[in-house]
Amino acid sequence: MPMRHKNHEPPTMIRVIQTLLLAALLCGSTSADSATASSVLARVREASGGAAWSPVGEIFSEGQEAAVGLTAAWRLREDLRNGRFAQTSNFAVFRTADV
Numbered sequence: 001m002p003m004r005h006k007n008h009e010p011p012t013m014i015r016v017i018q019t020l021l022l023a024a025l026l027c028g029s030t031s032a033d034s035a036t037a038s039s040v041l042a043r044v045r046e047a048s049g050g051a052a053w054s055p056v057g058e059i060f061s062e063g064q065e066a067a068v069g070l071t072a073a074w075r076l077r078e079d080l081r082n083g084r085f086a087q088t089s090n091f092a093v094f095r096t097a098d099v
Contacts, residue, residue: 023047057081065089 023044024035045053058079065074072091079085087098 020044
């Protein structure tokens with residue numbers, strides 16, 4: 001079952017990394033040396049709902065994007081099972097796609 005939400009601005013990798021780092025800090029790691037990527041991600045998963053995310057296989061986001069004075073309909077589909085994604089923008093005079 002896809003999770004849908006509207007977003008006025010596409011998420012950026014920096015925002016995703018900031019969110020993960022903040023979540024890791026809030027989880028109360030006692031030592032950066034003892035924390036592995038897997039353990040940090042496991043704590044972030046638990047802090048954000050844990051097993052409730054298991055049935056979610058896809059996240060669909062849509063919003064508006066602006067560049068060089070043009071606006072576009074923006075969409076992102078993320079497959080949480082295998083890591084694939086598709087991001088598209090339609091500026092009417094041109095379109096972009098990342099897959």
